Amino acid sequence: xxxxRTPSAPVVSEQMRECLLAAEVRGRRAAxxxxxxxxxxxxxxxxxxxxxxxxxxxxxxxAYIGEAGTGFSIQSLSKLFALxxxxxxxxxxxxxxxxxPTEAGYGSVADLERNHWRPRxxxxxxxxxxxxxxxxxxxxxxxxxxxxxxxxxxxxxxVHSDAQVARSEGESDHRNSAIAHxxxxxxxxVNDIDRVLPQYFAQxxxxxxxRTIARAALFLADRSGERTVLDHDSVRRVNAVLxxxxxxxxxxxxxxxxxxxxxxxxxxxxxxxxPGRGTVCVWSPPLDxxxxxxxxxxxxxxxxxxxxxxxx
Ligand code: GLU
Numbered sequence: 001x002x003x004x005r006t007p008s009a010p011v012v013s014e015q016m017r018e019c020l021l022a023a024e025v026r027g028r029r030a031a032x033x034x035x036x037x038x039x040x041x042x043x044x045x046x047x048x049x050x051x052x053x054x055x056x057x058x059x060x061x062x063a064y065i066g067e068a069g070t071g072f073s074i075q076s077l078s079k080l081f082a083l084x085x086x087x088x089x090x091x092x093x094x095x096x097x098x099x100x101p102t103e104a105g106y107g108s109v110a111d112l113e114r115n116h117w118r119p120r121x122x123x124x125x126x127x128x129x130x131x132x133x134x135x136x137x138x139x140x141x142x143x144x145x146x147x148x149x150x151x152x153x154x155x156x157x158x159v160h161s162d163a164q165v166a167r168s169e170g171e172s173d174h175r176n177s178a179i180a181h182x183x184x185x186x187x188x189x190v191n192d193i194d195r196v197l198p199q200y201f202a203q204x205x206x207x208x209x210x211r212t213i214a215r216a217a218l219f220l221a222d223r224s225g226e227r228t229v230l231d232h233d234s235v236r237r238v239n240a241v242l243x244x245x246x247x248x249x250x251x252x253x254x255x256x257x258x259x260x261x262x263x264x265x266x267x268x269x270x271x272x273x274x275p276g277r278g279t280v281c282v283w284s285p286p287l288d289x290x291x292x293x294x295x296x297x298x299x300x301x302x303x304x305x306x307x308x309x310x311x312x
Contacts, residue, residue, distance in 0.1 A: 027299025034286025034294030042168030057278035075265030259310030270296035
């Protein structure tokens, strides 16, 4: 990707690893209280015991535990990378996708209607569908452009869209299709629904490891200007919207408990960003009542406490 620095070999930090080991204990315990999502049938059989955690810092150190190199279904984490891919073409897209939080959940047709068919933010599904549609217009391949942003921080990483997961979501979905029809009715989509939805499902079905996601998101933490995936103003806005809207209805709780911009997905992934320091990503499939990875949130809370990471 043009303008992107090729990362040099990272140095493993033993001190960070100690923090991760303590975080894993808390995370695994909390995971016992969660439930693996059945929303995408192909993901319902993933073992609740899977666990991985990775941290990457802007000064080039890293640490991992568990299955840190194993790919998992990033689902809504892809909304973050698709948004960043689009912002490279359309830095002012915020006007159309919004930037305010909502209590209505990520798949609310009623909330979209209430807001006069303008999505509340790019992390609810209506906003994400508009992002995918625009990206498709700019690049002809929304999935490929999203994967390119993920790969930019980890060029040798195994990142692909899992066709079986995408098909499974496509065959069982009604809600995203309803949202897309409402958007189309009000002229909010440029491309045909039959093109946008398969791209969206394939984008959600991107598979990558926690190590790759932590590396990929480092540009959101970097203030040195070396990782130039996005301009500084866009990075600032993306982090702000992650803090207020990245964790479904639990953003306030996460800001209180952890104090970091974060994004999660129903595959059990959670990513958090500490501006100026680094990123941390967890994969633990069981979800809590808010739809966030129960183990992931607990593990990041413990890691952030031990590492002294908080924006406040
Ligand atoms: N593919 C899922 C959907 O669009 C992703 C949901 C999520 O991870 O929040 O409904």
